[in-house]
Amino acid sequence: MQFGGGxxxxxxxxxxxxxxxxxxxxxxxxxxxxxxxxSSQGFRSxxxxxxxxxxxxxxxxxxxxxxxxxxxxxxxxxxxxxSENPFNCECNxxxxxxxxxxxxxxxxxxxxxxxxxxxxxxxxxxxxxxxxSCVSAECSGWVYNSVLCFALxxxxxxxxxxxxxxxxxTFTLGIDERHSGLEAEALxxxxxxxxxxxxxxxxxxxxxxPLLNMELLPQILDVLHKQHNIKIKVP
Numbered sequence: 001m002q003f004g005g006g007x008x009x010x011x012x013x014x015x016x017x018x019x020x021x022x023x024x025x026x027x028x029x030x031x032x033x034x035x036x037x038x039s040s041q042g043f044r045s046x047x048x049x050x051x052x053x054x055x056x057x058x059x060x061x062x063x064x065x066x067x068x069x070x071x072x073x074x075x076x077x078x079x080x081x082x083s084e085n086p087f088n089c090e091c092n093x094x095x096x097x098x099x100x101x102x103x104x105x106x107x108x109x110x111x112x113x114x115x116x117x118x119x120x121x122x123x124x125x126x127x128x129x130x131x132x133s134c135v136s137a138e139c140s141g142w143v144y145n146s147v148l149c150f151a152l153x154x155x156x157x158x159x160x161x162x163x164x165x166x167x168x169x170t171f172t173l174g175i176d177e178r179h180s181g182l183e184a185e186a187l188x189x190x191x192x193x194x195x196x197x198x199x200x201x202x203x204x205x206x207x208x209x210p211l212l213n214m215e216l217l218p219q220i221l222d223v224l225h226k227q228h229n230i231k232i233k234v235p
Contacts, residue, residue, distance in 0.1 A: 023043075080107050
């Protein structure tokens with residue numbers, strides 16, 4: 001009989017054994033769940049807890065909001081108490097409001113402490129109309145991102161168009177004209193006034209010596225046209 005009583009006590013001790021939690025008092029329950037008692041700890045944010053927590057007591061703390069997505073990781077949660085916390089019901093509280101609406105059977109009463117126009121309002125009773133500044137801020141951000149995306153796409157398109165235009169451009173040079181930056185003077189002009197001017201500048205002997213092998217001229221013109229889109233215009 002004593003052996004049976006000792007075994008029963010051992011089982012109950014193991015059932016209510018404390019498990020590791022971050023600054024909270026956590027114990028296992030007879031239903032194989034885990035109760036995390038984080039009440040009256042002065043928390044300004046909810047501490048990290050094991051994923052198998054089923055009961056979460058957070059009353060009488062200094063919570064002003066709940067990090068978006070926090071409760072989504074606690075898949076086994078069956079009870080949460082958020083009462084007696086100074087929640088600030090502005091944009092950051094919308095996640096908690098939506099979560100409480102979906103899980104009303106799991107939660108106790110959580111009310112707003114600020115701003116003044118929402119004070120004492122149940123958080124699960126708030127609607128999107130209670131957050132006009134948040135909606136306008138989201139719209140402004142959406143419009144800004146859309147305009148920025150459109151401007152970026154326009155600049156990319158303009159750059160590609162300029163690149164295609166430059167690739168398809170054809171340059172035409174007249175060999176009897178003077179072009180700054182190009183050695184067009186190598187192809188001698190046959191006009192009398194040009195030849196007289198060059199005879200005075202370089203001498204008559206050099207005028208008879210061609211500066212360019214004319215047999216290579218067709219190949220040069222072909223390379224200029226095919227690789228550089230440069231056409232030579234002969235008068």
